[in-house]
Amino acid sequence: MSAQLNSFPQTLTIAGTDSGGGAGVMADLKTMQERHVFSTAVIVAVTAQNTLGVQDFSALSKKLIDEQFASLADDMAIKACKTGMLADAEHVEIVVDNLKKYDFGPLIVDPVMIAKGGAPLLADSAIDVVKRDLLPLATVVTPNLPEAERLTDMTIKTPADMQAAAKKLRATGAKNIMIKGGHGNTEKVTDYVLLEDGKEFWLSAPRVDTIRTHGTGDTLSSAMTAEIAKGQDIESAIRLAKDFVEAAIRNTIQVGHGHGPLNHWAYGEEHPGK
Numbered sequence: 001m002s003a004q005l006n007s008f009p010q011t012l013t014i015a016g017t018d019s020g021g022g023a024g025v026m027a028d029l030k031t032m033q034e035r036h037v038f039s040t041a042v043i044v045a046v047t048a049q050n051t052l053g054v055q056d057f058s059a060l061s062k063k064l065i066d067e068q069f070a071s072l073a074d075d076m077a078i079k080a081c082k083t084g085m086l087a088d089a090e091h092v093e094i095v096v097d098n099l100k101k102y103d104f105g106p107l108i109v110d111p112v113m114i115a116k117g118g119a120p121l122l123a124d125s126a127i128d129v130v131k132r133d134l135l136p137l138a139t140v141v142t143p144n145l146p147e148a149e150r151l152t153d154m155t156i157k158t159p160a161d162m163q164a165a166a167k168k169l170r171a172t173g174a175k176n177i178m179i180k181g182g183h184g185n186t187e188k189v190t191d192y193v194l195l196e197d198g199k200e201f202w203l204s205a206p207r208v209d210t211i212r213t214h215g216t217g218d219t220l221s222s223a224m225t226a227e228i229a230k231g232q233d234i235e236s237a238i239r240l241a242k243d244f245v246e247a248a249i250r251n252t253i254q255v256g257h258g259h260g261p262l263n264h265w266a267y268g269e270e271h272p273g274k
Protein backbone atom coordinates (compact mmCIF):
# COMPACT_ATOMS: atom_id res chain seq x y z
CA MET A 1 0.00 0.00 0.00
CA SER A 2 1.33 3.46 -0.84
CA ALA A 3 2.35 5.40 2.25
CA GLN A 4 1.81 8.69 0.42
CA LEU A 5 -1.84 7.83 -0.28
CA ASN A 6 -2.34 7.24 3.45
CA SER A 7 -0.41 10.22 4.82
CA PHE A 8 -3.16 12.41 6.33
CA PRO A 9 -2.69 12.43 10.16
CA GLN A 10 -4.84 9.68 11.64
CA THR A 11 -5.60 9.00 15.32
CA LEU A 12 -7.30 6.27 17.31
CA THR A 13 -9.40 6.39 20.45
CA ILE A 14 -9.89 3.16 22.38
CA ALA A 15 -12.73 3.85 24.78
CA GLY A 16 -16.42 3.71 25.64
CA THR A 17 -19.28 5.54 23.98
CA ASP A 18 -21.47 8.17 25.69
CA SER A 19 -25.01 8.24 24.27
CA GLY A 20 -25.28 11.79 25.67
CA GLY A 21 -22.48 12.91 23.35
CA GLY A 22 -20.39 14.74 25.97
CA ALA A 23 -17.68 12.29 27.01
CA GLY A 24 -15.96 9.10 25.90
CA VAL A 25 -15.56 8.34 22.22
CA MET A 26 -18.01 11.10 21.26
CA ALA A 27 -15.93 13.81 22.97
CA ASP A 28 -12.77 12.28 21.51
CA LEU A 29 -14.02 12.33 17.92
CA LYS A 30 -15.38 15.90 18.22
CA THR A 31 -12.09 17.12 19.67
CA MET A 32 -9.92 15.36 17.11
CA GLN A 33 -12.10 16.67 14.27
CA GLU A 34 -11.62 20.21 15.61
CA ARG A 35 -7.85 19.63 15.70
CA HIS A 36 -7.85 18.57 12.03
CA VAL A 37 -6.86 14.94 12.26
CA PHE A 38 -8.82 11.97 10.95
CA SER A 39 -10.03 10.06 14.00
CA THR A 40 -10.89 6.38 14.24
CA ALA A 41 -12.27 4.41 17.17
CA VAL A 42 -12.14 1.01 18.81
CA ILE A 43 -15.25 0.76 20.99
CA VAL A 44 -14.59 -1.16 24.22
CA ALA A 45 -17.91 -0.47 25.97
CA VAL A 46 -21.26 1.14 25.26
CA THR A 47 -22.86 3.34 27.93
CA ALA A 48 -26.43 4.56 28.29
CA GLN A 49 -25.50 8.00 29.62
CA ASN A 50 -26.63 11.62 29.67
CA THR A 51 -25.66 14.75 31.58
CA LEU A 52 -27.45 13.35 34.67
CA GLY A 53 -25.33 10.23 34.91
CA VAL A 54 -24.56 6.76 33.59
CA GLN A 55 -27.73 4.65 33.52
CA ASP A 56 -26.13 1.43 32.24
CA PHE A 57 -23.15 0.04 30.36
CA SER A 58 -21.93 -3.13 28.76
CA ALA A 59 -18.47 -4.04 27.48
CA LEU A 60 -18.06 -5.65 24.04
CA SER A 61 -16.74 -9.15 23.39
CA LYS A 62 -13.01 -9.83 23.01
CA LYS A 63 -13.68 -11.05 19.45
CA LEU A 64 -15.34 -7.81 18.38
CA ILE A 65 -12.66 -5.66 20.02
CA ASP A 66 -9.85 -7.69 18.44
CA GLU A 67 -11.58 -7.39 15.06
CA GLN A 68 -11.83 -3.60 15.35
CA PHE A 69 -8.10 -3.39 16.04
CA ALA A 70 -7.32 -5.72 13.12
CA SER A 71 -9.56 -3.71 10.75
CA LEU A 72 -7.69 -0.51 11.58
CA ALA A 73 -4.24 -2.11 11.45
CA ASP A 74 -5.03 -3.54 7.98
CA ASP A 75 -5.85 -0.21 6.40
CA MET A 76 -5.06 2.94 8.38
CA ALA A 77 -1.78 4.72 9.17
CA ILE A 78 -2.48 5.75 12.75
CA LYS A 79 0.10 8.14 14.18
CA ALA A 80 -1.08 8.40 17.80
CA CYS A 81 -3.71 6.76 19.98
CA LYS A 82 -5.39 7.15 23.34
CA THR A 83 -7.31 5.03 25.82
CA GLY A 84 -10.33 6.09 27.88
CA MET A 85 -12.98 3.95 29.59
CA LEU A 86 -11.78 0.32 29.64
CA ALA A 87 -14.45 -1.16 31.96
CA ASP A 88 -12.64 -4.01 33.74
CA ALA A 89 -9.43 -6.03 34.08
CA GLU A 90 -10.29 -8.40 31.22
CA HIS A 91 -10.81 -5.48 28.82
CA VAL A 92 -7.64 -3.71 29.94
CA GLU A 93 -5.77 -6.92 29.02
CA ILE A 94 -7.50 -7.17 25.63
CA VAL A 95 -6.46 -3.62 24.84
CA VAL A 96 -2.89 -4.13 26.10
CA ASP A 97 -2.49 -7.25 23.94
CA ASN A 98 -3.61 -5.34 20.84
CA LEU A 99 -1.39 -2.36 21.61
CA LYS A 100 1.56 -4.75 21.81
CA LYS A 101 0.56 -6.46 18.55
CA TYR A 102 0.11 -3.34 16.39
CA ASP A 103 1.99 -0.05 16.11
CA PHE A 104 -0.42 2.87 16.48
CA GLY A 105 2.25 5.38 17.55
CA PRO A 106 2.56 7.19 20.89
CA LEU A 107 -0.09 6.18 23.45
CA ILE A 108 -1.90 8.65 25.70
CA VAL A 109 -3.55 6.89 28.66
CA ASP A 110 -6.47 8.69 30.29
CA PRO A 111 -7.02 6.29 33.21
CA VAL A 112 -10.79 6.88 33.41
CA MET A 113 -12.20 5.40 36.64
CA ILE A 114 -15.32 7.25 37.77
CA ALA A 115 -17.74 9.55 35.85
CA LYS A 116 -18.55 13.00 37.29
CA GLY A 117 -21.92 11.70 38.51
CA GLY A 118 -20.13 8.99 40.54
CA ALA A 119 -20.66 5.93 38.31
CA PRO A 120 -17.69 3.56 38.18
CA LEU A 121 -16.34 3.12 34.63
CA LEU A 122 -13.44 0.84 35.64
CA ALA A 123 -13.73 -2.07 38.07
CA ASP A 124 -11.57 -1.69 41.18
CA SER A 125 -9.83 -4.97 40.38
CA ALA A 126 -8.59 -3.47 37.08
CA ILE A 127 -6.51 -0.73 38.70
CA ASP A 128 -3.54 -3.02 39.40
CA VAL A 129 -3.69 -4.28 35.80
CA VAL A 130 -3.63 -0.71 34.49
CA LYS A 131 -0.56 -0.01 36.65
CA ARG A 132 1.25 -3.22 35.76
CA ASP A 133 0.41 -3.67 32.07
CA LEU A 134 -0.97 -0.47 30.51
CA LEU A 135 1.08 2.34 32.09
CA PRO A 136 4.44 0.90 30.92
CA LEU A 137 3.17 1.43 27.34
CA ALA A 138 2.12 5.05 27.94
CA THR A 139 3.86 7.98 26.29
CA VAL A 140 1.70 10.26 28.45
CA VAL A 141 -0.62 9.38 31.34
CA THR A 142 -3.22 11.97 32.42
CA PRO A 143 -4.87 11.06 35.75
CA ASN A 144 -7.15 13.47 37.60
CA LEU A 145 -6.51 13.82 41.36
CA PRO A 146 -8.65 10.86 42.54
CA GLU A 147 -7.20 8.66 39.76
CA ALA A 148 -3.64 9.67 40.68
CA GLU A 149 -4.41 8.80 44.32
CA ARG A 150 -5.68 5.32 43.35
CA LEU A 151 -2.73 4.66 41.03
CA THR A 152 -0.13 5.71 43.60
CA ASP A 153 -1.86 4.75 46.89
CA MET A 154 -1.15 8.31 48.06
CA THR A 155 -3.31 11.11 49.43
CA ILE A 156 -2.74 14.16 47.24
CA LYS A 157 -3.49 17.50 48.89
CA THR A 158 -0.60 19.84 48.09
CA PRO A 159 1.54 20.76 45.05
CA ALA A 160 4.38 18.76 46.66
CA ASP A 161 2.05 15.73 46.81
CA MET A 162 1.34 16.13 43.08
CA GLN A 163 5.08 16.18 42.35
CA ALA A 164 5.67 13.09 44.49
CA ALA A 165 2.75 11.25 42.86
CA ALA A 166 4.07 12.05 39.38
CA LYS A 167 7.48 10.63 40.33
CA LYS A 168 5.78 7.48 41.62
CA LEU A 169 3.79 7.17 38.38
CA ARG A 170 7.00 7.48 36.37
CA ALA A 171 8.26 4.37 38.19
CA THR A 172 5.51 2.35 36.43
CA GLY A 173 7.23 3.02 33.11
CA ALA A 174 4.90 5.77 31.88
CA LYS A 175 7.15 8.33 30.19
CA ASN A 176 5.39 11.68 30.69
CA ILE A 177 2.95 12.46 33.49
CA MET A 178 0.21 15.09 33.66
CA ILE A 179 -1.76 15.22 36.92
CA LYS A 180 -4.93 17.26 36.38
CA GLY A 181 -6.15 19.53 39.15
CA GLY A 182 -9.79 19.94 38.11
CA HIS A 183 -11.09 18.09 41.18
CA GLY A 184 -9.48 20.50 43.67
CA ASN A 185 -11.38 23.47 45.16
CA THR A 186 -8.83 26.21 44.62
CA GLU A 187 -9.61 29.49 42.79
CA LYS A 188 -7.19 28.47 40.06
CA VAL A 189 -7.17 25.07 38.42
CA THR A 190 -3.59 23.85 38.29
CA ASP A 191 -2.25 20.79 36.51
CA TYR A 192 1.27 19.42 37.03
CA VAL A 193 3.44 18.01 34.26
CA LEU A 194 6.59 15.92 34.63
CA LEU A 195 8.30 15.17 31.31
CA GLU A 196 10.49 12.23 30.41
CA ASP A 197 13.67 14.35 30.48
CA GLY A 198 12.89 15.54 34.03
CA LYS A 199 11.54 18.98 33.02
CA GLU A 200 8.51 19.93 35.10
CA PHE A 201 5.93 22.71 34.83
CA TRP A 202 2.54 23.84 36.11
CA LEU A 203 -0.43 24.82 33.94
CA SER A 204 -2.82 27.17 35.67
CA ALA A 205 -6.12 28.74 34.62
CA PRO A 206 -8.93 30.50 36.51
CA ARG A 207 -11.47 27.93 37.73
CA VAL A 208 -14.67 28.37 35.68
CA ASP A 209 -17.62 28.30 38.06
CA THR A 210 -19.75 25.74 36.25
CA ILE A 211 -21.00 22.16 36.54
CA ARG A 212 -20.81 21.86 32.73
CA THR A 213 -17.54 19.91 32.80
CA HIS A 214 -18.63 16.55 31.42
CA GLY A 215 -15.87 15.10 29.27
CA THR A 216 -13.05 17.45 30.28
CA GLY A 217 -10.48 14.67 30.65
CA ASP A 218 -11.46 13.05 27.35
CA THR A 219 -11.25 16.37 25.55
CA LEU A 220 -7.83 17.19 27.00
CA SER A 221 -6.30 13.80 26.15
CA SER A 222 -7.82 13.78 22.66
CA ALA A 223 -6.48 17.23 21.82
CA MET A 224 -3.06 16.02 23.01
CA THR A 225 -3.29 12.87 20.88
CA ALA A 226 -4.20 14.92 17.79
CA GLU A 227 -1.24 17.29 18.22
CA ILE A 228 1.17 14.39 18.68
CA ALA A 229 -0.22 12.73 15.52
CA LYS A 230 0.52 15.95 13.63
CA GLY A 231 4.15 15.79 14.79
CA GLN A 232 4.15 18.22 17.73
CA ASP A 233 6.52 17.49 20.61
CA ILE A 234 4.97 16.31 23.89
CA GLU A 235 5.27 19.64 25.73
CA SER A 236 3.66 21.64 22.89
CA ALA A 237 0.88 19.03 22.60
CA ILE A 238 0.16 19.25 26.33
CA ARG A 239 0.10 23.06 26.31
CA LEU A 240 -2.22 23.22 23.29
CA ALA A 241 -4.52 20.60 24.83
CA LYS A 242 -4.80 22.62 28.05
CA ASP A 243 -5.70 25.80 26.09
CA PHE A 244 -8.22 23.81 24.03
CA VAL A 245 -10.04 22.34 27.06
CA GLU A 246 -9.94 25.64 28.95
CA ALA A 247 -11.69 27.44 26.04
CA ALA A 248 -14.19 24.56 25.78
CA ILE A 249 -15.09 24.89 29.51
CA ARG A 250 -15.13 28.72 29.55
CA ASN A 251 -17.49 29.10 26.54
CA THR A 252 -20.42 27.21 28.05
CA ILE A 253 -23.19 25.69 25.93
CA GLN A 254 -26.58 24.87 27.45
CA VAL A 255 -27.17 21.16 26.86
CA GLY A 256 -28.91 18.82 29.29
CA HIS A 257 -29.98 19.24 32.93
CA GLY A 258 -26.87 18.06 34.77
CA HIS A 259 -23.11 17.97 34.17
CA GLY A 260 -23.38 19.46 30.68
CA PRO A 261 -20.88 18.91 27.87
CA LEU A 262 -18.12 21.24 26.70
CA ASN A 263 -18.07 23.59 23.73
CA HIS A 264 -15.71 21.82 21.33
CA TRP A 265 -15.94 24.69 18.79
CA ALA A 266 -14.66 27.34 21.21
CA TYR A 267 -10.90 27.07 20.70
CA GLY A 268 -11.26 27.13 16.90
CA GLU A 269 -13.54 30.18 17.08
CA GLU A 270 -11.08 31.99 19.37
CA HIS A 271 -8.07 31.02 17.21
CA PRO A 272 -9.26 30.97 13.60
CA GLY A 273 -7.00 28.90 11.35
CA LYS A 274 -5.00 27.39 14.25
Ligand SMILES: Nc1ncnc2c1ncn2[C@@H]1O[C@H](COP(=O)(O)OP(=O)(O)O)[C@@H](O)[C@H]1O
Pocket residue numbers: 143144145180181182183189190191205206207208209210213215216217218220242245246249
Ligand atom coordinates in the same frame (compact mmCIF):
# COMPACT_ATOMS: atom_id res chain seq x y z
N1 LIG B 1 -13.93 24.27 36.43
C1 LIG B 1 -12.82 24.25 35.67
N2 LIG B 1 -12.31 25.41 35.19
C2 LIG B 1 -11.20 25.42 34.41
N3 LIG B 1 -10.52 24.29 34.07
C3 LIG B 1 -10.99 23.12 34.52
C4 LIG B 1 -12.16 23.02 35.34
N4 LIG B 1 -12.38 21.71 35.60
C5 LIG B 1 -11.42 21.02 34.99
N5 LIG B 1 -10.56 21.85 34.35
C6 LIG B 1 -9.40 21.44 33.54
O1 LIG B 1 -9.85 20.42 32.65
C7 LIG B 1 -8.88 19.41 32.50
C8 LIG B 1 -9.46 18.09 32.97
O2 LIG B 1 -9.38 18.07 34.36
P1 LIG B 1 -10.16 17.17 35.40
O3 LIG B 1 -11.56 17.67 35.51
O4 LIG B 1 -9.34 17.17 36.63
O5 LIG B 1 -10.14 15.74 34.69
P2 LIG B 1 -11.27 14.63 34.48
O6 LIG B 1 -12.27 15.17 33.50
O7 LIG B 1 -10.49 13.47 33.96
O8 LIG B 1 -11.89 14.39 35.81
C9 LIG B 1 -7.67 19.87 33.31
O9 LIG B 1 -6.76 20.57 32.49
C10 LIG B 1 -8.30 20.79 34.35
O10 LIG B 1 -7.38 21.71 34.84
Ligand SMILES: Cc1ncc(COP(=O)(O)OP(=O)(O)O)c(N)n1
Pocket residue numbers: 015016017018023024025047049084085112114115116117121213214215216217218219259
Ligand atom coordinates in the same frame (compact mmCIF):
# COMPACT_ATOMS: atom_id res chain seq x y z
C1 LIG C 1 -17.83 6.54 28.05
C2 LIG C 1 -17.22 7.50 29.00
N1 LIG C 1 -15.90 7.65 29.01
C3 LIG C 1 -15.32 8.50 29.88
C4 LIG C 1 -16.09 9.23 30.77
C5 LIG C 1 -15.43 10.14 31.75
O1 LIG C 1 -15.16 11.31 31.14
P1 LIG C 1 -14.29 12.45 31.84
O2 LIG C 1 -13.62 13.24 30.79
O3 LIG C 1 -13.41 11.88 32.89
O4 LIG C 1 -15.34 13.34 32.46
P2 LIG C 1 -16.63 13.07 33.30
O5 LIG C 1 -17.61 12.23 32.60
O6 LIG C 1 -16.13 12.49 34.57
O7 LIG C 1 -17.12 14.46 33.41
C6 LIG C 1 -17.47 9.08 30.70
N2 LIG C 1 -18.28 9.77 31.52
N3 LIG C 1 -18.02 8.20 29.83
